[in-house]
Amino acid sequence: MVDREIEINDGVVVYEFVGPDDGEVIVVTPGGRFSKDVGGIHELAAALAKNGKRVLLWDRPNCGRSDVQLYGRTESHMRADTLGRLLQALGIERVLVAGGSGGARDSIVFTLMWPRMVRKLALWSIVGGTYSTISLANVYVMNELRTVRSEGIEGVLKLPEWAGLIEANPRNRERLLALGTEGFEHVMNRWLDAYVPKPNEPIPGVSDWEFGDIKVPTLIVRGGERDFNHPKRTSMEVHALIAGSRLVEPPWPEDAWERALAASFAGTGNLFDPWVQAAPVLLDFFDEA
Incomplete structure (x- = not known):
């Protein structure tokens, strides 16, 4: 392997x-x-x-x-x-x-x-x-949005999950910085919509x-x-x-x-x-x- x-x-x-x-x-x-x-x-x-x-x-x-x-x-x-x-x-x-x-x-x-x-x-x-979908919003998006809005992309780099990805692959630091605060927030905002429970989305x-x-x-x-x-x-x-x-x-x-x-x-x-x-x-x- x-x-x-x-x-x-x-x-x-x-x-x-x-x-x-x-x-x-x-x-x-x-x-x-x-x-x-x-x-x-x-x-x-x-x-x-x-x-x-x-x-x-x-x-x-x-x-x-x-x-x-x-x-x-x-x-x-x-x-x-x-x-x-x-x-x-x-x-x-x-x-x-x-x-x-x-x-x-x-x-x-x-x-x-x-x-x-x-x-x-x-x-x-x-x-x-409802429970598990809202839980995923917290796992994947909400902390990211709170952080990027208060600390910018530099703050995101310090979040344990993203810091772990940078440690595993140092290229990821520059990739996130290149996306920038506005770009990162825009994507997280869009991805958040999937975790808003909807009656027609099982x-x-x-x-x-x-x-x-x-x-x-x-x-x-x-x-x-x-x-x-x-x-x-x-x-x-x-x-x-x-x-x-x-x-x-x-x-x-x-x-x-x-x-x-x-x-x-x-x-x-x-x-x-x-x-x-x-x-x-x-x-x-x-x-x-």
């Missing part, structure tokens, strides 16, 4: 492949602004690769060691655009797509933007509903009607009964909106996310550790005729 770099849309994207060179490619996308190297992701990739799949892991823009990028309707739309261009640059015409939490949202938007590239789609831990930034454009076989792992960040209700709404999709029971406990979150805070585990348990379900779905 070797990290590689490629320039997409004037920004470097860091990626790697896990598994045999001749395997069908699965793109696995984690959530949050987490790197591909966060605990749990390589474990899932290794489990998928054991069955002959070639897993593409990538640091999305604003994650890990890739360059920061700030453009597009939402952050997920920007990432989906980047992924499509990345696959084109790598000469990969069609993939299996798998994503959880924010990676589920990114995968949905990618399927909408690049439908011919997707053979099958698998989703789990889908964010939706997930942030994607309207009801758009799900009707997803025509590929789709597997949805039901949200947990006690998962407040990825509600059971949202998984069922997405299932209802994607014609022919399949809703399956979670392969982990109903409160697996809360347990993993607590373990992450305590330093005894990782947020995405439970995801490897989905490997058999994903492989069965991907290998079906």
